[in-house]
Amino acid sequence: MKAVSNSPAGYDTARSPAVPVTGLAGLGRRLAHWKQDWKWLAVLIGGFLIVYNLPVGNQRFDNAVMEALHLARWYAQEHVLLCLVPAFFIAGGIAVFVSQASVMKYLGANAPKVLAYGVASVSGTILAVCSCTVLPLFAGIYRMGAGLGPAVAFLYSGPAINVLAIVLTASVLGVRLGVARAVGAILFSVVIGGMMHLIFRQEEQAKSRAQAQLPEPEVKRPLWQNAVYFAMMVLILVFANWGKPQESGTLWAAIYANRWTVVSLSGLVLAAILVRWFGVRLAEMATVVVLTALAAVLVPHEPTVPFVVGVVGLALLINRPHEDEEAAAEDELAEWWRQTWGFAKQILPLLFYGVLISGFLLGRPGHEGLIPSGWVYWAVGGNSLLSNFVASFVGAFMYFATLTEVPILQGLLGNGMGQGPALALLLAGPALSLPNMLVIRSVLGTKKTVVFVSLVVVMATISGMIFGAFFA
Numbered sequence: 001m002k003a004v005s006n007s008p009a010g011y012d013t014a015r016s017p018a019v020p021v022t023g024l025a026g027l028g029r030r031l032a033h034w035k036q037d038w039k040w041l042a043v044l045i046g047g048f049l050i051v052y053n054l055p056v057g058n059q060r061f062d063n064a065v066m067e068a069l070h071l072a073r074w075y076a077q078e079h080v081l082l083c084l085v086p087a088f089f090i091a092g093g094i095a096v097f098v099s100q101a102s103v104m105k106y107l108g109a110n111a112p113k114v115l116a117y118g119v120a121s122v123s124g125t126i127l128a129v130c131s132c133t134v135l136p137l138f139a140g141i142y143r144m145g146a147g148l149g150p151a152v153a154f155l156y157s158g159p160a161i162n163v164l165a166i167v168l169t170a171s172v173l174g175v176r177l178g179v180a181r182a183v184g185a186i187l188f189s190v191v192i193g194g195m196m197h198l199i200f201r202q203e204e205q206a207k208s209r210a211q212a213q214l215p216e217p218e219v220k221r222p223l224w225q226n227a228v229y230f231a232m233m234v235l236i237l238v239f240a241n242w243g244k245p246q247e248s249g250t251l252w253a254a255i256y257a258n259r260w261t262v263v264s265l266s267g268l269v270l271a272a273i274l275v276r277w278f279g280v281r282l283a284e285m286a287t288v289v290v291l292t293a294l295a296a297v298l299v300p301h302e303p304t305v306p307f308v309v310g311v312v313g314l315a316l317l318i319n320r321p322h323e324d325e326e327a328a329a330e331d332e333l334a335e336w337w338r339q340t341w342g343f344a345k346q347i348l349p350l351l352f353y354g355v356l357i358s359g360f361l362l363g364r365p366g367h368e369g370l371i372p373s374g375w376v377y378w379a380v381g382g383n384s385l386l387s388n389f390v391a392s393f394v395g396a397f398m399y400f401a402t403l404t405e406v407p408i409l410q411g412l413l414g415n416g417m418g419q420g421p422a423l424a425l426l427l428a429g430p431a432l433s434l435p436n437m438l439v440i441r442s443v444l445g446t447k448k449t450v451v452f453v454s455l456v457v458v459m460a461t462i463s464g465m466i467f468g469a470f471f472a
Helices: 023-034 038-052 059-097 100-107 113-121 134-143 148-160 163-173 175-199 201-212 223-240 251-257 259-277 282-298 304-318 325-330 332-362 373-379 385-397 405-414 419-428 434-444 446-470
Strands: none
Touching: 059 134, 059 223, 059 304, 059 332, 100 113, 100 148, 113 148, 113 175, 134 148, 134 332, 134 434, 148 175, 148 201, 148 446, 163 175, 163 405, 175 201, 175 419, 175 446, 223 259, 251 259, 259 282, 259 304, 282 304, 304 332, 332 385, 332 434, 373 385, 385 419, 385 446, 405 419, 419 446, 434 446
């Protein structure tokens, strides 16, 4: 009988725990022993070589590092609190308070195609969001059963069909580019969504069959109550991020001057809704409202301070722990918080990681990253296939906050950028970015993400060439 031993691989425990096995048998055992660790070893060696050879002290490299940090700081200051946080709460609300039957009725795999793509393609006229803010909303409706085509149409249209951005494009860059952007964005959302549905139609057919067998869920409150609840949160999201106009005395300027009044009124209505229809205790909500109002009085010139107080108060109200898991699952408000926090944990790290890479490579508007801006100017002049493709490709990976693509293009056009590549960048840039690609991959998977990005880049390139041929 052979003795049992914990000797390392490569030794013959039958003969002696101290005598190693030689020859091919010993080599095989050593390879098997390293099989689990070689990947980590490769990562460690690769990381060591990268750090060892970092070109620290090189002006362009050091500047690229600073641009990555500047862009990350700007993103954190301008977009996380006012854009992403409300979007996370809306996405969490979609996952809890919107019935799966409602999503499938309008956007599901079995929904009428005209209705589904019509609703998804014009959503951007309501939501003035950027390519990153739309992600929690997209993830929410997709997980609730929306078909791949309508969900992707919504994903593209959210940041692309932005009324403010289209109006600003027409006023700054010309009516032709503004109209072409509006028409192209609507067509893109429908065509790209339809092509995604066709490419992955087998999966969609399986989803359709599964949805057809689902029972009709119980509805806890009327649809109009949920609609008012979401409308208040959308108003808070839209008006808190209302862009500052270039000219005074216009309607947009008047709205901008009073945007925080709209946000405050919407917040009060939302508070009343949560008390009346969702079971939040009146005393607790009154405490949050008073603290928020007090912050607004004490810090009148920093509206983000009372905004943060209100958001933290809302989070504390709905984050209600339960010892019993079944009771926790039945508590809508607690589930709202869990879904909201789940979206934040999934999306925020990927976004910041992508923003750092984007800033390192491309810098900020008016500032260079690792890639010289002169290369971009040289690559997007004229109306060749290459220039349109480069504009689409660079635009797809570069991060554009809402409305910032217009001044960027104004500078590029002044440095010789062609009209075709300008439209290509307008159609690809606002809808995509490296940060949002990372998040889309976590929702759809690598294959679908690559197909979606490729469709956007190819269609933007073709559209740019057609537009540039007529308006060179």
